[in-house]
Amino acid sequence: MRVGESTYVVQKKVYMEAVATIAGSYEGKGSLHQYIDSIIEDDMWGCKTHEMAEIKMQKTNIQHCLDKAAITQHDLDCIVGGDLINQIVPTSFSAREFEVPFMGLYNACATFGESLIVASNLINNDMNKVIAITSSHFATAERQYRYPLELGTQPTPVSQMTVTGSGCVLLTDKPCDKPYISQYTVGKIVDLKCSDVNNMGAAMAPAAFDTINAHLQATDTTPKDYDMIITGDLGRFGRETLHYLLSQEGIEADNLNDCGSIVYSKDQKAGQGGSGAGCCSLVFCSYFYPMLCSRQLRKILFVPTGALLSKDSPLQGESIPAIAHAVTIQID
């Protein structure tokens, strides 16, 4: 049911029955290491290429999620998800391993938000069980967007590090004592003409602001109505910028958190924090989902953010368009 320009209330509650997470070795040494299901020791994970390792990560994660819910792939109605790599190869190729209908999505690092929204709609249209999954891998993203791994480059202080990891959630219409999706806002593309490809936080913060503002207005809520507002991968600078943008509009939000800012520990060298399509899915599924289940958090606004550039678009003089989708997740 539409309640705002692009905000909807989910008619039939969409429950998050089970989650599974997997992360790379560097993320496994980060601040969330005790919450992650499996940590891979080496980023190749016995595969010939890093892309194959990312495919294996997704495949293993989906299977792990199915095992946790004690169902098989034949009980699934659809897999939705994506990643950062050209033609979303890791997601499509991992879906190849399952005999399940598949929809590949791309919204860069906001893909997990997009996946949750698409899955909610599928479930409200007679599907029963849908997997939403995203992943990213430092090495596959680095070679696609930046430089070869062994090139001696120096990261800028505002840059972020692509997270090696994946988060997977099994969504269902079957009522259970688990968090559920109640509302969502489909974000618009916002572009304030940022062109520094190293400063993704600055490019994405206005999109997060725009979507959060729209969601709060449409649902007639304030930040205080949520236990936490969790953005995707703005990083520390992006989170401060979002706070500034909100306060400029008179919205005081002291409960902002950001998946990218917390995925690595402070002494790890990761610039402003983590990024990547797998960043917010990994952090949400490993850290915030259990907090919701144990009712430490009862209602959150989850806002994955994405920068929709390619390697070539900045070279062609384009600025960086960004997007954010908001999803209200709560538990009774």
Next chain:
Amino acid sequence: MIDSKQYQEYVHQNAQKSNEWLTLTLAFVIGGIICMIGQGFSDLYAYLFPKWEQKDVATLTSITMIFLGSFFTGLGWYDKLGAYAGAGTIIPITGFANSVVSPAIEFRKEGIVFGTMAKMFLVAGPIIVSGVGVSVAVGIIYYIIGLF
């Protein structure tokens, strides 16, 4: 919402900037050490092969440094040093070796012809093109000056 000009200004003023003194010092020290190693090899070769001309000693020194740059790139050490040294590891000839060997390793997965060979000069290409271009231009200027 804030307009894009004001926003750019906000980002420019508030985004964390590099600590110039630290990065310059590290680049100077680490780049300097690499050059000292090169000078050490040059002196060593001049001592070992006293009959050689200076330009042959310089060639062998360059070959040695290119080998070392490539070797440490292969071991996965050069990029770690580069993260601290910045231009200090890019400017010396070892950095040039690193810029050729790193894509050669990275794109080996797409095969020897379409991977390694096709993409070996992905990073070093602009250096080679500008190097050749400038040397042609300098050659022409030199020739014209020589006419008078």
